[in-house]
Amino acid sequence: MTTDRSKRNKLFLEKKLEEKIERRTFLKGLATGLGLALFSPEKTANALSFDEFWQKHYKELTPEDKKRIFERIEKQTLERHHTEVKISDHRPMDGVEFVYCLNLSKCNGNRKCVEACQKENNTDRSFSYIKVLEMENGGFNLEKGTTHYLGPVPKEGKFYLPVQCNQCDNPPCVKACPVAATWKEKDGIVVIDYDWCIGCRYCQAACPYEARHFNFRTPEIPENEINPDQGYLSNRIRPRGVVEKCTFCLHRTRVGKLPACLEACPTGARKFGNILDPESDVAKIIKNERVFVLKEELNTLPRFYYFFS
Amino acid sequence: MKNYLIYWQRMVACSLKGSVWYRLWLLFLTAFVLWGAFNYYHHLKYGLITTNMSDAVSWGIGIANFVFFVGIAATAVILVFPAYIFKREDLKSVVIIGELLAFIAIMMCLLFIFTDIGHPERFWHLLPVIGRLNIPNSLLAWDVIVFNVYLVLNLHIPGYLLYQKYRGKPAKKIFYLPLTWISIFFAISIHTVTAFLLVGLGARYFWNTSILAPRFLISAFASGPALLIIIFLVLSHFTTLKIQSSIIDYLRKVMMVTLPVNLFLFLCEFFKEIYPNTLHAASAQYLFFGLDGHNMLTKWIWSAVFMNCVATVLILIPKWSKQNKILIACCVLTIVGIWIEKGMGLIFPGFIPTPLGEIVEYSPNLGEIAVSLGVTALGALIFTLMTKAAVWVLTDKLAHNVPPQ
Numbered sequence: 058m059t060t061d062r063s064k065r066n067k068l069f070l071e072k073k074l075e076e077k078i079e080r081r082t083f084l085k086g087l088a089t090g091l092g093l094a095l096f097s098p099e100k101t102a103n104a105l106s107f108d109e110f111w112q113k114h115y116k117e118l119t120p121e122d123k124k125r126i127f128e129r130i131e132k133q134t135l136e137r138h139h140t141e142v143k144i145s146d147h148r149p150m151d152g153v154e155f156v157y158c159l160n161l162s163k164c165n166g167n168r169k170c171v172e173a174c175q176k177e178n179n180t181d182r183s184f185s186y187i188k189v190l191e192m193e194n195g196g197f198n199l200e201k202g203t204t205h206y207l208g209p210v211p212k213e214g215k216f217y218l219p220v221q222c223n224q225c226d227n228p229p230c231v232k233a234c235p236v237a238a239t240w241k242e243k244d245g246i247v248v249i250d251y252d253w254c255i256g257c258r259y260c261q262a263a264c265p266y267e268a269r270h271f272n273f274r275t276p277e278i279p280e281n282e283i284n285p286d287q288g289y290l291s292n293r294i295r296p297r298g299v300v301e302k303c304t305f306c307l308h309r310t311r312v313g314k315l316p317a318c319l320e321a322c323p324t325g326a327r328k329f330g331n332i333l334d335p336e337s338d339v340a341k342i343i344k345n346e347r348v349f350v351l352k353e354e355l356n357t358l359p360r361f362y363y364f365f366s
Numbered sequence: 367m368k369n370y371l372i373y374w375q376r377m378v379a380c381s382l383k384g385s386v387w388y389r390l391w392l393l394f395l396t397a398f399v400l401w402g403a404f405n406y407y408h409h410l411k412y413g414l415i416t417t418n419m420s421d422a423v424s425w426g427i428g429i430a431n432f433v434f435f436v437g438i439a440a441t442a443v444i445l446v447f448p449a450y451i452f453k454r455e456d457l458k459s460v461v462i463i464g465e466l467l468a469f470i471a472i473m474m475c476l477l478f479i480f481t482d483i484g485h486p487e488r489f490w491h492l493l494p495v496i497g498r499l500n501i502p503n504s505l506l507a508w509d510v511i512v513f514n515v516y517l518v519l520n521l522h523i524p525g526y527l528l529y530q531k532y533r534g535k536p537a538k539k540i541f542y543l544p545l546t547w548i549s550i551f552f553a554i555s556i557h558t559v560t561a562f563l564l565v566g567l568g569a570r571y572f573w574n575t576s577i578l579a580p581r582f583l584i585s586a587f588a589s590g591p592a593l594l595i596i597i598f599l600v601l602s603h604f605t606t607l608k609i610q611s612s613i614i615d616y617l618r619k620v621m622m623v624t625l626p627v628n629l630f631l632f633l634c635e636f637f638k639e640i641y642p643n644t645l646h647a648a649s650a651q652y653l654f655f656g657l658d659g660h661n662m663l664t665k666w667i668w669s670a671v672f673m674n675c676v677a678t679v680l681i682l683i684p685k686w687s688k689q690n691k692i693l694i695a696c697c698v699l700t701i702v703g704i705w706i707e708k709g710m711g712l713i714f715p716g717f718i719p720t721p722l723g724e725i726v727e728y729s730p731n732l733g734e735i736a737v738s739l740g741v742t743a744l745g746a747l748i749f750t751l752m753t754k755a756a757v758w759v760l761t762d763k764l765a766h767n768v769p770p771q
Contacts, residue, residue: 271484352569
């Protein structure tokens with residue numbers, strides 16, 4: 058712990074010194090004309106740089122662009138959150154399509170998944186990608202459910218329905234986005250380029266599962282809880298004014314790990330895997346159990362299945 | 367080129383001159399613009415957390431006003447169509463005012479969106495070639511296209527006609543007539559695409575209804591003429607521009623058709639939602655009667671219905687609606703009624719309850735109201751200035767051979 062802190066202090070000091078120099082360079086640049094400032098080799102890391110303003114869409118970035126951008130984000134995270142992080146960019150694997158299955162007979166509403174998700178994904182602590190609805194036995198009307206339940210769980214006469222991004226195969230949010238800042242990847246995960254999103258929130262209106270969150274404020278994350286393993290398209294700390302959502306923890310799952318919510322679940326209700334692999338848990342569940350999806354009539358073709366078993 | 371710059375210089379000079387009341391009016395509007403700008407600065411500095419919007423109700427008063435003013439923009443067609451297709455000469459003399467109004471309304475719509483998004487500095491992502499417009503999938507992308515085309519058309523057509531008038535030269539049909547016909551198509555398009563933007567969301571049952579586009583157009587053709595009547599009456603009172611009574615009469619007759627039809631379409635929608643009483647009608651239940659004790663919008667929507675009903679009765683009795691005072695009252699009721707019905711009565715309940723059944727109510731805070739008022743005031747300000755110059759050109763007070771006063 059102590060070494061950690063001294064290391065952080067040292068970095069912070071170094072950063073402050075660096076910042077001073079940069080600011081001076083920037084002012085000088087401004088004085089010698091905007092053009093010079095914008096194209097000068099020593100660019101400022103503060104405010105919105107030329108590079109950030111004109112940053113291209115993720116799909117148009119070259120490997121060199123990515124390297125430069127990731128370095129910049131790492132540097133900014135160090136400055137703003139005093140934490141050393143690593144930005145990764147794991148691409149979908151061939152022959153893999155992810156699917157989530159959730160056993161509603163097992164889920165008891167303990168919300169460990171919610172907590173784990175917040176920490177894993179560096180989200181503002183005022184919300185979570187996962188909403189757990191406490192539902193009345195005897196019906197499936199979502200309007201009768203509530204996310205604001207308190208006290209020990211499970212309660213008599215209730216069952217619990219966790220809802221997160223369904224990673225639809227026919228995603229209404231992707232169709233809605235006017236600037237194509239969100240798209241479906243080969244392994245079925247719907248991602249967002251946070252640096253391309255204009256923050257119009259049309260995708261939020263389009264989503265039938267309330268999966269999307271808009272950063273009305275700069276995300277507030279306790280500094281000692283920042284997860285340093287960050288994916289560019291998933292859990293890196295989001296800027297203010299953009300939309301975010303669950304990405305099936307792609308920075309974990311694309312390297313063979315399980316999503317954080319699944320690992321945190323003490324009941325074993327959650328199953329995750331590759332639907333193209335007939336030996337996987339999810340393939341067996343879909344084959345053998347009576348599974349269903351939420352709001353099937355909307356034809357969004359979710360990759361998130363529920364079952365009672 | 368030099369002459370053109372002089373023409374602009376003279377227009378600007380003319381638009382700023384006027385009586386004390388005129389200048390006070392400009393000052394009054396400017397105050398609201400500044401108040402709005404100050405509040406928008408707050409939005410920029412601290413993020414949209416300064417508003418009352420939330421993940422549940424993610425669009426607020428900005429989008430509500432946007433939808434209303436799209437209707438105002440589409441209204442120009444009410445003048446353009448008969449003027450150029452049926453060759454009504456009386457309307458031709460004022461069609462420019464209608465086109466300027468359309469231009470201003472579109473500009474306001476774009477500002478309502480611009481002030482509402484999280485990253486306005488990324489607007490260039492919407493531009494062709496350098497940006498990445500999601501065509502043909504996104505209705506919002508289509509909206510961007512039709513809006514900008516309509517904006518340019520409504521800037522070019524009155525701009526060209528006024529300049530020719532200023533120079534004392536006849537306007538060449540080839541330079542404006544084909545574009546005018548295209549603008550009729552785009553006037554319908556902007557409102558249809560905006561309706562489709564909402565209709566296309568399968569997740570929002572309240573908006574996902576085929577009657578929305580026709581309702582949008584009909585309500586636009588009621589609120590638009592109402593606003594035009596007020597503008598024309600003001601112009602004929604304060605300026606030397608002659609507004610023939612046949613023009614007011616024509617607009618009144620348009621409203622005699624659209625106001626009752628608007629009520630009828632409202633009734634169709636109301637019946638379809640409320641009578642079957644399915645779970646999909648939760649938003650309508652919330653809007654009209656309240657849901658689980660939440661009823662913030664009910665008083666608004668019923669006062670809107672009341673205003674529309676009164677306006678309909680007033681307009682349908684010629685003995686009354688031919689009196690200017692009653693006509694103005696009727697127009698004001700129409701504008702306010704449709705503003706409520708189409709703005710907050712349509713946008714807010716679309717989000718309530720949320721897709722997972724939670725009820726989060728929304729009403730704008732002072733900052734949001736200030737930004738919306740600021741945008742409206744900016745529109746009114748620019749419209750005033752442009753109309754002032756346009757009226758002077760139309761009445762030959764501002765022309766190339768008339769020396770500056």
